[in-house]
Amino acid sequence: MEKITRYATPADARPFPPFSMAVAHGNTLYVSGLAPLDTAGNIAAGDFAAQFAQVIANLKLVLADAGTDMTRILKVNVLLTRAGDVAEMNRLYRAAFPAEALPARTTSVVVALPVPEFLLEIECVAAVG
Template identity: 35%
Template sequence: MKKIISTPRAPKAVGPYSQATEASGTTLYVSGQLPVDPATGTMPESIEEQTRQALENTMAILAEAGYAPEHVVKSTVLLADIGDFAAMNGVYARYYTRDMPARVCYQAAALPMGAKVEIETIAVK
């Protein structure tokens, strides 16, 4: 059984997909979150602020579905420039402080809307 998750505290999907989908009431698949402020529709400039915003969007979706950061088991981080890895990682480490999820990080040729970062998340209760 699947349940679609949506919250106004994260940006609306910009295509034919959901913010998140919960499967069987125990696994949450969060679509890649861009660093878009849901209130203004704008993105901050720096990689640090973009990472923070993408993670704030992720946390809002997790909370809407009744999950917490400690439920996150896997993250995929896409960077427009792998040279931003250390800066992104510094912000990311503030959100996952214990029992860190598995993670992979790739440089992408380009990200939607000219973003510097996009973060996809899987959580399990």
């Protein structure tokens, strides 16, 4: 039976709803939807670009905690609350993900996320080990 490892929020972070930030099973890491919050629970101030940057910073932290990185991401789901942010998201995404290791991706525009101020959320599946 393959080992399952659960990754919680960072020790210094504000408590989050009841879920694991990521769960590894075998050589696969499933990362929960990450929001534009810093470890103190503050929403990234400013525009879509600031929120995107915070989500990517959070993603890098979760991946590093699990012993992997952006080049090992297999699949990404991007949830946006505004269709008008798709072009900006593509521009920022291209800069955030290594060109030689672009993962498969789905982008959806949703009616709302759990916190009305969130403009996006990103979840992914990555290889570990």
